[in-house]
Amino acid sequence: MPNIFETLQAALGADIVIDASRVSERASSYWDPSPMRAAALVRPRTTAELSATLKICHDAGQKIVTQGGLTGCVQGATSDADTVIVSLEKMNAIEEIDTVGRTATVQAGVALQVLQEAAREHGLIFPVDLGARGSCTVGGNVATNAGGINVIRYGMMRSRVLGLEAVLADGTVISSMNHMLKNNAGYDLKQLFIGSEGTLGVVTRVVVRLEEATSSRNSALVALAGFDEVTQLLKLLQRSLGGQLSAFEVMWGDYFRDVTEPGYHRAPMDRHYPYYVMLEAEGANADADNALFMTVMEQALSDGLVADAVIPQSDTELRALWEIREDFMALYRRKPIFLYDVSLPIREMPAYVSEVQARLRRRWPDSRCDVIGHIGDGNLHFFVNPGCEGEHQHAQSDEDVYAPLKPIGGSISAEHGIGTEKRLHLSISRSDDEIALMQLLKKTMDPKNILNPGKVL
Amino acid sequence: MPNIFETLQAALGADIVIDASRVSERASSYWDPSPMRAAALVRPRTTAELSATLKICHDAGQKIVTQGGLTGCVQGATSDADTVIVSLEKMNAIEEIDTVGRTATVQAGVALQVLQEAAREHGLIFPVDLGARGSCTVGGNVATNAGGINVIRYGMMRSRVLGLEAVLADGTVISSMNHMLKNNAGYDLKQLFIGSEGTLGVVTRVVVRLEEATSSRNSALVALAGFDEVTQLLKLLQRSLGGQLSAFEVMWGDYFRDVTEPGYHRAPMDRHYPYYVMLEAEGANADADNALFMTVMEQALSDGLVADAVIPQSDTELRALWEIREDFMALYRRKPIFLYDVSLPIREMPAYVSEVQARLRRRWPDSRCDVIGHIGDGNLHFFVNPGCEGEHQHAQSDEDVYAPLKPIGGSISAEHGIGTEKRLHLSISRSDDEIALMQLLKKTMDPKNILNPGKVL
Numbered sequence: 001m002p003n004i005f006e007t008l009q010a011a012l013g014a015d016i017v018i019d020a021s022r023v024s025e026r027a028s029s030y031w032d033p034s035p036m037r038a039a040a041l042v043r044p045r046t047t048a049e050l051s052a053t054l055k056i057c058h059d060a061g062q063k064i065v066t067q068g069g070l071t072g073c074v075q076g077a078t079s080d081a082d083t084v085i086v087s088l089e090k091m092n093a094i095e096e097i098d099t100v101g102r103t104a105t106v107q108a109g110v111a112l113q114v115l116q117e118a119a120r121e122h123g124l125i126f127p128v129d130l131g132a133r134g135s136c137t138v139g140g141n142v143a144t145n146a147g148g149i150n151v152i153r154y155g156m157m158r159s160r161v162l163g164l165e166a167v168l169a170d171g172t173v174i175s176s177m178n179h180m181l182k183n184n185a186g187y188d189l190k191q192l193f194i195g196s197e198g199t200l201g202v203v204t205r206v207v208v209r210l211e212e213a214t215s216s217r218n219s220a221l222v223a224l225a226g227f228d229e230v231t232q233l234l235k236l237l238q239r240s241l242g243g244q245l246s247a248f249e250v251m252w253g254d255y256f257r258d259v260t261e262p263g264y265h266r267a268p269m270d271r272h273y274p275y276y277v278m279l280e281a282e283g284a285n286a287d288a289d290n291a292l293f294m295t296v297m298e299q300a301l302s303d304g305l306v307a308d309a310v311i312p313q314s315d316t317e318l319r320a321l322w323e324i325r326e327d328f329m330a331l332y333r334r335k336p337i338f339l340y341d342v343s344l345p346i347r348e349m350p351a352y353v354s355e356v357q358a359r360l361r362r363r364w365p366d367s368r369c370d371v372i373g374h375i376g377d378g379n380l381h382f383f384v385n386p387g388c389e390g391e392h393q394h395a396q397s398d399e400d401v402y403a404p405l406k407p408i409g410g411s412i413s414a415e416h417g418i419g420t421e422k423r424l425h426l427s428i429s430r431s432d433d434e435i436a437l438m439q440l441l442k443k444t445m446d447p448k449n450i451l452n453p454g455k456v457l
Numbered sequence: 458m459p460n461i462f463e464t465l466q467a468a469l470g471a472d473i474v475i476d477a478s479r480v481s482e483r484a485s486s487y488w489d490p491s492p493m494r495a496a497a498l499v500r501p502r503t504t505a506e507l508s509a510t511l512k513i514c515h516d517a518g519q520k521i522v523t524q525g526g527l528t529g530c531v532q533g534a535t536s537d538a539d540t541v542i543v544s545l546e547k548m549n550a551i552e553e554i555d556t557v558g559r560t561a562t563v564q565a566g567v568a569l570q571v572l573q574e575a576a577r578e579h580g581l582i583f584p585v586d587l588g589a590r591g592s593c594t595v596g597g598n599v600a601t602n603a604g605g606i607n608v609i610r611y612g613m614m615r616s617r618v619l620g621l622e623a624v625l626a627d628g629t630v631i632s633s634m635n636h637m638l639k640n641n642a643g644y645d646l647k648q649l650f651i652g653s654e655g656t657l658g659v660v661t662r663v664v665v666r667l668e669e670a671t672s673s674r675n676s677a678l679v680a681l682a683g684f685d686e687v688t689q690l691l692k693l694l695q696r697s698l699g700g701q702l703s704a705f706e707v708m709w710g711d712y713f714r715d716v717t718e719p720g721y722h723r724a725p726m727d728r729h730y731p732y733y734v735m736l737e738a739e740g741a742n743a744d745a746d747n748a749l750f751m752t753v754m755e756q757a758l759s760d761g762l763v764a765d766a767v768i769p770q771s772d773t774e775l776r777a778l779w780e781i782r783e784d785f786m787a788l789y790r791r792k793p794i795f796l797y798d799v800s801l802p803i804r805e806m807p808a809y810v811s812e813v814q815a816r817l818r819r820r821w822p823d824s825r826c827d828v829i830g831h832i833g834d835g836n837l838h839f840f841v842n843p844g845c846e847g848e849h850q851h852a853q854s855d856e857d858v859y860a861p862l863k864p865i866g867g868s869i870s871a872e873h874g875i876g877t878e879k880r881l882h883l884s885i886s887r888s889d890d891e892i893a894l895m896q897l898l899k900k901t902m903d904p905k906n907i908l909n910p911g912k913v914l
Contacts, residue, residue, distance in 0.1 A: 159616055176887075180836070181613070183871060186883055192648075213696070242740035242742060243700040283699035291745075377638040378636070409635070413642045418643055435643070437631055
């Protein structure tokens with residue numbers, strides 16, 4: 001009897017299905033250079049080929065992991081020697097851009113940055129944006145409901161998807177390639193596949209909503225004396241800039257000081273403040289937008305909301321400011337670093353951060369916990385370093401970061417998803433009845449548990 | 458053995474459960490003054506009472522219809538003498554408004570307008586808005602994924618809901634009262650209950666996202682010579698107004714002429730144009746926004762995009778302009794009127810409207826088909842009058858309006874839902890595999906088919 005690799009290759013061809021040894025030439029992920037392991041890797045060129053692949057695997061009870069750009073942070077696309085990997089790398093066409101309806105129809109394997117650039121060529125933008133833009137794929141962004149730095153203005157991936165095509169565990173193709181903002185004809189099935197990390201179906205194509213390109217940009221790095229000032233500044237900007245605010249990235253003082261230590265980024269202002277915010281507004285009228293931005297910034301300074309501000313005078317200066325927020329390699333000089341992605345109500349943030357830091361210091365007196373956040377979205381990222389050696393440190397750090405979320409209704413995953421890494425912590429953020437309903441959906445749509453098993457649930 | 462009314466009243470009390478005769482004192486709906494029919498009507502005060510109600514009905518295999526404000530357009534809340542009606546009218550509290558996180562936590566029975574006014578008291582807005590605002594409830598808005606006039610800027614109800622609590626058919630309470638913009642901890646269960654018209658669960662409470670209030674408003678009624686000019690104007694406004702465009706309501710010429718006939722609304726400009734648009738922009742800076750708006754309008758006039766324009770000079774004038782769009786009682790002097798709510802890609806609209814009108818005229822030479830639309834959302838409303846008497850006219854009109862949607866990927870329901878009225882047409886907009894998956898979800902979550910049976914599917 002042929003094994004699963006032989007069966008798939010016989011059905012789909014040697015160009016589409018590659019074997020374990022060729023799979024092992026690939027790195028496991030962006031983060032893990034060890035060889036990728038699998039029984040076979042399938043690279044369908046069409047939805048029909050993917051459907052055939054899933055039908056074969058379903059009949060054989062063969063487990064499948066779907067892979068996009070492999071930049072996920074929660075081990076949601078890991079495989080082992082018994083896995084069939086489905087990679088959407090050959091389904092990488094932008095099928096259509098509709099400039100009147102402002103939509104793009106794209107295959108799942110298109111890199112995020114490729115879509116962004118294609119939209120720009122038509123005077124439009126695809127506003128979901130994150131650091132991995134060059135490698136991550138639109139299909140992966142959909143499967144994980146990606147967030148990133150523009151959520152405050154443009155929403156997460158879920159709010160960008162108008163239509164979607166997915167293949168179910170048994171090979172059935174669910175094609176809901178809607179192009180309209182409004183469509184209430186029956187259940188909104190696409191929601192099942194967005195953010196479920198490949199456990200309910202494999203996303204093959206999507207219709208996404210684009211926006212008119214903005215033509216003005218005003219940015220600033222500001223320093224603030226307290227968290228109340230941070231939330232008041234956010235409110236002032238959202239009220240006064242008429243919807244133009246596109247980024248409001250908060251850095252706690254320790255983070256700022258760490259990444260601006262000598263040898264890393266140059267500090268463009270005094271390093272002693274408790275909070276720093278990188279903020280950006282985008283509009284359509286350069287002169288008017290700049291005048292408004294400066295007026296609001298002056299008001300924030302004169303009201304004492306902002307203690308200091310740097311306005312970049314060139315693209316080079318702007319990039320240097322953004323790098324303080326985005327390039328945190330300085331933190332990785334300490335090892336290990338445990339990265340977190342939590343969300344919680346904004347008003348709970350100062351107390352929550354203090355509690356996590358206190359817990360960590362009680363456990364490890366020399367520990368460090370640097371914090372940055374998309375606070376307008378309720379989202380914080382932590383970088384925890386224990387400051388000593390020991391066993392089970394990651395699990396202990398998880399405990400300290402996650403446990404205080406439960407009483408305040410926080411989430412263990414704001415934008416990274418659950419994958420394998422956070423699976424055992426899911427009950428901190430979701431009730432037993434919620435998890436039971438998730439399991440019921442999973443069992444209904446994937447009764448043989450072949451789609452990305454062991455992830456999420 | 459006690460009947461279902463007696464069982465429910467014994468469990469919940471006479472204040473909560475009323476009998477058929479008292480139910481019949483109510484009108485069937487906003488549209489239908491005939492007496493409401495039911496075996497009993499339950500008005501739970503709490504989620505626990507609703508859970509108890511559903512558990513009793515589930516054990517008895519008793520069908521349930523959930524009712525909000527009874528303003529729906531597709532007979533999605535109709536009952537008969539064997540039905541137990543669940544009305545959320547006593548769950549009408551606004552539990553909390555968080556001005557820092559910009560969220561409101563509300564019970565399902567709160568009227569939309571009450572929520573809008575409560576948000577305004579805190580300098581915030583709840584931007585979902587529609588004509589039935591005084592009667593429709595937030596729970597009904599969630600269950601039907603309500604749209605309305607601000608979707609182009611603020612999205613539909615689905616994009617406003619951050620957290621949700623619902624009771625399943627068997628009484629299980631699924632509480633997902635998330636407050637954050639970002640939460641990727643497992644499947645996004647709330648999506649199951651939004652827009653599924655009460656067939657998968659009963660929504661009891663929601664957390665919705667508010668926005669900072671705008672403080673400037675600029676409006677105009679404009680006339681245009683062709684549909685290309687309409688789409689170009691939309692694009693110009695979306696690009697030039699920096700995200701301030703909040704309404705762009707297109708009226709086809711026949712509609713405009715009908716509602717401005719002598720005895721109805723005064724026509725503020727010449728009545729011979731093929732298209733009229735009521736447009737509005739909202740921002741945060743009165744002087745700057747007005748200057749920008751006037752600059753863009755002047756450009757649209759000088760470029761020949763706009764043939765004529767009226768800028769209201771007072772609130773009274775503004776209301777008079779909006780009434781042309783919103784008060785279409787003039788159309789109802791002809792009877793019958795069949796109302797439609799379809800969506801389709803914008804670029805397909807002129808050909809689709811022409812085809813529908815040609816089909817109707819072939820069938821009924823004196824027929825009229827007035828058209829208005831939220832075209833930025835891909836959404837058109839038709840008012841069809843056959844212009845003669847006959848049998849089965851509604852079904853024939855349905856055929857003429859819906860059939861041409863199929864080849865262009867249009868939807869038979871943009872924002873009204875499916876209810877009973879459009880159920881038999883669902884296959885025009887959804888594939889057999891999509892409908893089979895909807896039925897699988899329904900069967901999984903409501904195996905006894907007690908929740909709003911016969912609606913949607």
